[in-house]
Amino acid sequence: MSRIGKRPVDLPSGVEASVSGQTISVKGPKGTRSFTATDDVTLSVADNGVSVEPRGKSKRARQQWGMSRTMVANLVTGVSDGFKKELEITGVGYRAQMQGNTLKLALGYSHDVNYEVPEGVTVTAPKQTEITVEGIDQQLVGQVAANIREYRKPEPYKGKGIRYKGEYIFRKEGKKK
Template sequence: MSRIGKKPVDLPSGVEAKVSGQTIEVKGPKGTRSFTATDDVTLAVEDNAVTVTPRGKSKRARQQWGMSRTMVANAVEGVTNGFKKELEINGVGYRAQMQGTTLKLSLGLSHEVNFEVPQGVTVTAPKQTQIIVEGIDEQQVGQVAANIREWRKPEPYKGKGIKYLDEYIFRKEGKKK
C-alpha cells in the first residue's frame, strides 16, 4: 500500500483544479499546469482536495498511485510558490550575466558560453557568481540548472566550477613532493 498515495493533496486558496478524464489542470497565481495520469489510477477533486486512488491491486497500479499523487502535489506547489534552484560559480575570472533571454557565462574556456533560456523558466544573475533558476515546472527548472552546471562541473582539487548552492564538493589533496 502506498503511504504517499493515501494522503490527499490540499488545494490552497486561490488554486483551483479541474479533472477531465485522466487529465488534471491546476490553475493558480503563478500560472497553469496540467498532468495526465495513466489508466491505472483515478483522479477526483473533493472538499478542496485532490485524491488519487488506484484501479485494482496490480503492481503497476500501486506504483502509479504514489507517483501520480506526487505529480499532482508538484503541480499545486508550482502554481502556488514555484520552484527555485540556486547555482554558485567558483573560480578566478568565472562569471555570469544576463543579456535579454541569454545567459552569458565566462568559464575559462577559449570562448564565452551563450546559454539560451527556454520558455517557462526565469534565470537571473543577481551577482556575477550567482545564478537563480525559477519556474512552475520542477522538472524543467532542474533540467535547466543541470544544463548550466554541465558547462563546468566543480572539480575536486580547488572546487572551481558551477555548483548547486547546497552541494558539498568532496575535496582531494594534491600531489606531494
C-alpha cells in the first residue's frame, strides 16, 4: 500500500479543484494548473480535498497511485503558495542583473551570458550576487534554475560559480610545493 497515496490532498481556502475524466484542474490565487492522470488511478474531489485511489492491484497501479497524489499536491502548492529557488553567485567580478525579460550574467567569460526567461517563471536579481526564480510550476522553476546554474557550476578548489542557496560544495586541496 502506498503510504503517500492514502492521504487525501487538502485544499486550502481560495483553492478550487474540479475533475473531468482523468484530468484535474486546480484554480487558486496564483493561477490555474491541470494534470492528466493515467488510467491506473481514479481521481475524486470531496469537501475536504482531493483523493487518489488505484484501479486494481497491479504493480503499475500502485506505482501511479503515490506519484499521481504527489503531482496533485504539487498543483495545489503551486497555485496557492508557488515555488521558489534561490541561487548565489560566488567569484570576483561575477554578477547578475535583469534587463527586461533577459538575465544578464557576467561569469568571467570574454562575453556576458544572456538568458531569456521563459513564460510562466519570474526571475529577479535582488543583489548582484543573488538570483531568485519563482513560479507556479515546480518542474519549470527547477529547470530554469538548473539551466542558469549550468553556465558556471561551482568548482571544487575556490568554490567560484553559481550554486543553490545552502548547497554544500565539496572542496579539494590545491597543489602543494
